[in-house]
Amino acid sequence: MHSAGRSALYLLICSLLASACHWGDRSDKAARKVFDSYHEAVRQTVADPVRSSALQALGADLQPRLRTEVQLLEAMHHRLAELNANYDTPRGELEAYLAAMQQRRRAIRVMLLSARTEAIGLTTPQEWDQLYRRADSFIDWFGGEPEQY
Amino acid sequence: MYLLLFGGGLSVDPSLFPPEDALRKAVADPQRQELVLAAQRDVERAREALRADAIREYDALRKLSRDRASAEADWDAVFGRMDRDWSQAESATLDALYQMRAAMTPEEWQAVFAPPWYRRLLP
Numbered sequence: 001m002h003s004a005g006r007s008a009l010y011l012l013i014c015s016l017l018a019s020a021c022h023w024g025d026r027s028d029k030a031a032r033k034v035f036d037s038y039h040e041a042v043r044q045t046v047a048d049p050v051r052s053s054a055l056q057a058l059g060a061d062l063q064p065r066l067r068t069e070v071q072l073l074e075a076m077h078h079r080l081a082e083l084n085a086n087y088d089t090p091r092g093e094l095e096a097y098l099a100a101m102q103q104r105r106r107a108i109r110v111m112l113l114s115a116r117t118e119a120i121g122l123t124t125p126q127e128w129d130q131l132y133r134r135a136d137s138f139i140d141w142f143g144g145e146p147e148q149y
Numbered sequence: 150m151y152l153l154l155f156g157g158g159l160s161v162d163p164s165l166f167p168p169e170d171a172l173r174k175a176v177a178d179p180q181r182q183e184l185v186l187a188a189q190r191d192v193e194r195a196r197e198a199l200r201a202d203a204i205r206e207y208d209a210l211r212k213l214s215r216d217r218a219s220a221e222a223d224w225d226a227v228f229g230r231m232d233r234d235w236s237q238a239e240s241a242t243l244d245a246l247y248q249m250r251a252a253m254t255p256e257e258w259q260a261v262f263a264p265p266w267y268r269r270l271l272p
Contacts, residue, residue, distance in 0.1 A: 077164065081164030084246070084262055085258075085259065085263045087250065088255075091247055098239050098243075102232070102235065109228065
């Protein structure tokens with residue numbers, strides 16, 4: 001991962017998501033680094049102090065919520081493995097649990113899309129483009145190849 | 150990561166994918182082993198199908214994310230396809246897993262799926 005000069009809301013989001021999957025001390029540091037970088041990018045790109053502050057607050061609000069959501073999902077992965085390891089677990093119980101996991105992922109989607117919509121409302125088209133160009137693309141930032149995930 | 154969080158990832162939960170060598174080791178009876186390995190191949194096929202579907206949606210998600218004017222309906226369309234693909238893969242995986250389970254004893258199942266092997270795959 002290379003983060004220099006690639007900060008934007010999406011980078012922040014994705015760094016949080018990436019670190020959330022393995023949310024140890026090291027990943028927390030990485031998330032903080034990108035979080036700081038995001039703040040810097042917003043400060044440089046959005047001159048209006050009110051909108052700039054709102055964008056930074058958006059990121060600050062998102063970080064703990066995402067962390068919680070992903071930790072919940074991580075715990076569900078462990079529980080699913082335990083359920084499957086039990087020979088007597090009925091299929092319906094596994095199906096219900098997988099559905100619950102998917103519901104959790106949908107909740108994360110809603111959260112991210114909501115943040116995106118809010119960020120769009122806080123930026124001009126030019127600022128959005130600038131932030132996005134700085135980010136290249138948050139997918140590229142993670143290595144660019146979907147096969148990696 | 151994008152696909153993992155937005156779409157559920159490229160694979161059904163890894164704890165549901167038994168390693169072939171563990172199956173061979175756990176099920177010594179050749180007839181039942183063949184049934185188990187056939188089911189394991191079905192699991193792998195479901196996994197590969199989901200991966201192909203997810204990669205196909207990758208570009209769509211990428212374009213939407215860049216487009217400031219992308220509408221909610223555009224996102225819903227992609228997510229709807231991904232949810233459908235995901236559900237199909239999970240269903241196929243469970244079909245195969247329960248076929249496999251029927252051909253194994255509880256002890257064999259426990260030997261394959263109990264910790265610690267799957268823990269290596271988890272975060």
